[in-house]
Amino acid sequence: xxxxxxxxxxxxxxxxxxxxxxxxxxxxxxxxxxxxxxxxxxxxxxxxxxxxxxxxxxxxxxxxxxxxxxxxxxxxxxxxxxxxxxxxxxxxxxxxxxxxxxxxxxxxxxxxxxxxxxxxxxxxxxxxxxxxxxxxxxxxxxxxxxxxxxxxxxxxxxxxxxxxxxxxxxxxxxxxxxxxxxxxxxxxxxxxxxxxxxxxxxxxxxxxxxxxxxxxxxxxxxxxxxxxxxxxxxxxxxxxxxxxxxxxxxxxxxxxxxxxxxxxxxxxxxxxxxxxxxxxxxxxxxxxxxxxxxxxxxxxxxxxxxxxxxxxxxxxxxxxxxxxxxxxxxxxxxxxxxxxxxxxxxxxxxxxxxxxxxxxxxxxxxxxxxxxxxxxxxxxxxxxxxxxxxxxxxxxxxxxxxxxxxxxxxxxxxxxxxxxxxxxxxxxxxxxxxxxxxxxxxxxxxxxxxxxxxxxxxxxxxxxxxxxxxxxxxxxx
Numbered sequence: 001x002x003x004x005x006x007x008x009x010x011x012x013x014x015x016x017x018x019x020x021x022x023x024x025x026x027x028x029x030x031x032x033x034x035x036x037x038x039x040x041x042x043x044x045x046x047x048x049x050x051x052x053x054x055x056x057x058x059x060x061x062x063x064x065x066x067x068x069x070x071x072x073x074x075x076x077x078x079x080x081x082x083x084x085x086x087x088x089x090x091x092x093x094x095x096x097x098x099x100x101x102x103x104x105x106x107x108x109x110x111x112x113x114x115x116x117x118x119x120x121x122x123x124x125x126x127x128x129x130x131x132x133x134x135x136x137x138x139x140x141x142x143x144x145x146x147x148x149x150x151x152x153x154x155x156x157x158x159x160x161x162x163x164x165x166x167x168x169x170x171x172x173x174x175x176x177x178x179x180x181x182x183x184x185x186x187x188x189x190x191x192x193x194x195x196x197x198x199x200x201x202x203x204x205x206x207x208x209x210x211x212x213x214x215x216x217x218x219x220x221x222x223x224x225x226x227x228x229x230x231x232x233x234x235x236x237x238x239x240x241x242x243x244x245x246x247x248x249x250x251x252x253x254x255x256x257x258x259x260x261x262x263x264x265x266x267x268x269x270x271x272x273x274x275x276x277x278x279x280x281x282x283x284x285x286x287x288x289x290x291x292x293x294x295x296x297x298x299x300x301x302x303x304x305x306x307x308x309x310x311x312x313x314x315x316x317x318x319x320x321x322x323x324x325x326x327x328x329x330x331x332x333x334x335x336x337x338x339x340x341x342x343x344x345x346x347x348x349x350x351x352x353x354x355x356x357x358x359x360x361x362x363x364x365x366x367x368x369x370x371x372x373x374x375x376x377x378x379x380x381x382x383x384x385x386x387x388x389x390x391x392x393x394x395x396x397x398x399x400x401x402x403x404x405x406x407x408x409x410x411x412x413x414x415x416x417x418x419x420x421x422x423x424x425x426x427x428x429x430x431x432x433x434x435x436x437x438x439x440x441x442x443x444x445x446x447x448x449x450x451x452x453x454x455x456x457x458x459x460x461x462x463x464x465x466x467x468x469x470x471x472x473x474x475x476x477x
Contacts, residue, residue, distance in 0.1 A: 025135045025136075025137040025138075026134060026135065026137075026138075028138065028141050029069075029073075030069050031066065031069040031070055031073055031078075031132050032132050032138060032141065032142070034062060034065045034066040034069050035066050035128045035129060035132050035142075036142070036145045037058070037062040037065070037066075038059070038062040038063055038066055038125055038128065039142070039145060039146060039149060039417060040062075040145075040149050041058045041059040041062050042059060042062075042121070042125060042413035042417075043146075043149060043183070043412075043413050043414045043417060044149035044150070044152060044153045045153070045173055045174045045175075046058065046152075047059065048173040048174050049152070049153065049156045049173055059121075063121060063124060063125075063128075066128050067124075067128075070128065070131065070132070073132075075134055077134050077427075077431065078131045078132060078134070079131070080127065080131055082131070082427050082431070083127065083130040083131055083423050083424070083427055085368075085423060085426055085427075085430075086364045086365075086368070087361060087364060087365045087368070087419055087422060087423050087426075088126070088127070088130070088423055090357055090360055090361040090364060091123055091126060091361060091416070091419065092123065093357050094119075094350075094354065094357045094358060094361065095115065095119050095120070095123055097350050097351075097353055097354045097357060098111075098114075098115050098119055098311045098350060098354070099115050100307065101307040101308055101310055101311065101349075101350060101351065101354075102115060102310065102311070104304075104307045104310065105309065105310020105311070105313050106309045106310050106313040106316040106317055106320065107310055107312065107313040107316045108310070110310075110312050110313065110316075111310040111311045111312050111313055114311050114312040114411075115311060118311075118312070118411055119311070119411060121413070122411065122413055122415075122416040123416070125413055125416050125417060125420065126416040126417070126419055126420040126423065127420070128420070129142065129417060129420030129421060129423075129424060130420045130421075130423035130424040130427060131424075132424075133421075133424035133425075133427070133428065135428065136383075136385050136386060136389065136425075136428060138424070139389055139421055139424055139425055139428075140385075140389070142421060143190050143193060143194075143389070143392065143421070144194065144203060144206075146187065146190055146417070147187070147190050147191060147194060147206060147207060147210050148206065148210075150183075150184070150187045150190070150191075150210055150213075150214065151206065151209065151210045151213060154184070154210070154213040154214060154217045155213065156173070157169065157172065157173075157180070157217055157220075158213065158216070158217060158220075161173075163220050163222070168220075168221060168222035168223070169217075169220050169221050169222065177221040177222060177223050177226075178221070178223045178225055178226065178340075178406065178407045179407055179409060179412075180217070180221050180223070180226075181218055181221045181223035181225065181226020181227075181229065181230075181403065181407075182223075182225070182226060182229060182399075182400065182403040182404060182407045182409050182412075183412070183414055184214045184217060184218050184221075184226065185218075185226055185229035185230055185232075185233055185399040185400075185402075185403045186396045186399040186400050186403075186414060186418065187210075187214060187396075188211065188214060188230070188233050188234075188237075188395070188399065189233065189237070189241075189391075189392045189393070189394075189395030189396045189399070190207075190392060190396070191207045191208075191210050191211040191214065192207070192211070192237055192241065192244065192249075192252060192392070192395070193207075193244075193388060193389070193392040194206070194207035195207050195208065195211070195244070195248065195252065196243070196244045196245075196248065196388060197245075211252075211256075212259060215256055215259045215260060215263075216259065216263050218230060219260060219263045219264045219268060222268060222271055223406075224271065224272060224274070224275055224406070225403050225405070225406025225407055226403055227272050227275070228275065228402060228403065228406070229399050229402040229403025229404075229406075230399075230403075231402075232398055232399065232401075232402035232403075233395055233398060233399040233402070234253055234256060236394070236395050236398045237249055237252065237253065237395060238250065238253050240391070240394075241391050241392075241395060242387075242391065243384060243387045243388035243391050244388065278291075287323055287334070288334070288335045288337060290340050290341070290406070292323075293318075293337055293339060293340060294339065294340075294341060294344055296317075296318065296321055296323075297314070297339045297341070297344045297345065297347075297348045298344070298348075300314070300317050300348040301344070301347040301348045301351065301352065301355070304348075304351060305351055305352045306351045306352070306353065307350070307351050308347070308348055308349045308350045308351040308354060309348060309349055310349060311349050311350060312349065313349060314337075314338050314339050314345055314348055314349055314408075315336040315337060315338060316336070317348065318334075318335075318336045318337055319334070319336040324336070338408040339408050340406060340407060340408055341404075341405055341406065341407075341408065342358075342400075342404035342405070342407065342408055342409050342410040343355065343358070343359065343404070343405065343410075345408045345410060346358045346410045358410060361419070362397060362400075362401060365397065365419055365422050365423075366394055366397050366398075368422070368426055369390040369391075369393055369394045369397075369422055369425075369426075370390075370394065372386050372387055372390035372425070372429065373387060373390075374387070378429050378433060380433075380436075381429055381432045381433045381436060382429060386425065386428075386429060389421075389425055390422075390425060393418060393421055393422050393425070396418045397418065397422075400414075400415055400418070
């Protein structure tokens with residue numbers, strides 16, 4: 001990088017600038033690549049898209065490899081204690097609540113298995129993402145890898161899966177049509193981030209192609225919850241994604257609308273039109289429709305307010321409901337469904353404490369990210385890169401919250417990947433703020449954001465690096 005001029009600390013006599021040679025940000029190392037493989041297997045289901053990989057047990061292998069590389073990493077900034085923030089504590093608290101409720105579950109064996117094989121990997125995934133990042137470039141790299149994962153997944157879906165007679169994608173790998181739409185909605189902010197200025201033309205092209213693939217795939221999914229989630233995300237992008245110029249946001253919104261109008265069939269719009277007339281839809285008046293499922297879910301939460309029915313046991317509660325028993329006595333079947341609502345299902349399965357912790361986990365993370373702004377708490381220590389990344393992650397959380405109101409996705413690995421990036425970003429900003437005296441006037445810290453900690457340095461090196469940069473000297477090690 002070229003030499004950059006930085007102001008000296010204010011002394012009351014004069015202001016001088018000195019040329020500082022900015023150190024290049026480190027490239028992704030083997031730990032980050034291993035965590036990226038976890039992303040490809042946990043979220044983008046690489047082993048399901050290409051069945052011959054299934055025999056390799058890639059998810060378990062990726063996590064094990066990541067843990068080994070993390071254990072051998074010598075970067076002090078990767079110490080686990082640096083990610084002990086509110087979000088991490090709430091995620092751990094959620095898992096503890098799950099474990100406490102296992103003995104009281106309607107399906108004890110399944111709940112115990114889920115805590116170990118479902119939630120524990122999610123927590124490890126979050127921690128691996130958050131601890132592995134060393135600079136803002138690492139977060140951008142994970143975001144780019146995530147974008148490529150979405151591109152691969154949507155390409156496979158477009159090539160090998162087709163819309164059925166009901167106007168929806170059927171037989172998808174791992175996700176159903178509604179799950180798939182939620183994951184796509186949460187990925188849109190990642191694509192928009194790389195459409196902004198300052199990124200390589202190849203990355204911008206990949207983002208543009210991925211955005212087009214996501215929107216066309218969402219049309220094929222026929223998901224009404226996904227459509228509402230898309231509206232929520234695009235409104236956020238248009239009104240609040242201020243790290244990107246308004247003309248770019250407007251252009252993306254118009255292009256997305258044009259793409260929808262071009263690819264959506266009359267059958268699709270007829271299905272979306274039922275959102276405005278819910279009384280004519282089965283979800284409103286059928287025993288297995290969402291409204292009735294939600295009503296029963298509220299009942300499960302009210303009758304089991306402390307520990308719920310047990311994690312993963314919502315279908316079991318449905319099977320034991322009065323309507324299910326009544327139909328069984330008549331020789332009729334009944335669908336043992338999930339709640340189709342991430343918030344309600346959390347409350348029904350984990351009780352009111354679990355629901356409150358889950359909501360707090362999303363709210364606290366979102367609020368922390370909103371403070372990464374020109375007027376926020378961290379204003380003196382942030383650059384446009386951090387603001388853009390924070391708004392990208394807020395957009396993903398908004399998408400999850402809106403689309404997740406119609407999908408049971410509270411334990412999706414994708415959510416914990418997004419939270420891991422948020423925790424990692426906050427870690428970097430807190431370290432930078434801690435390295436710079438609060439009494440100094442705000443300065444341009446772009447150099448500090450691009451200067452990594454060397455492997456053999458102590459955490460105090462951050463302070464030394466920033467202060468030495470201000471003095472025009474090399475940081476002492």
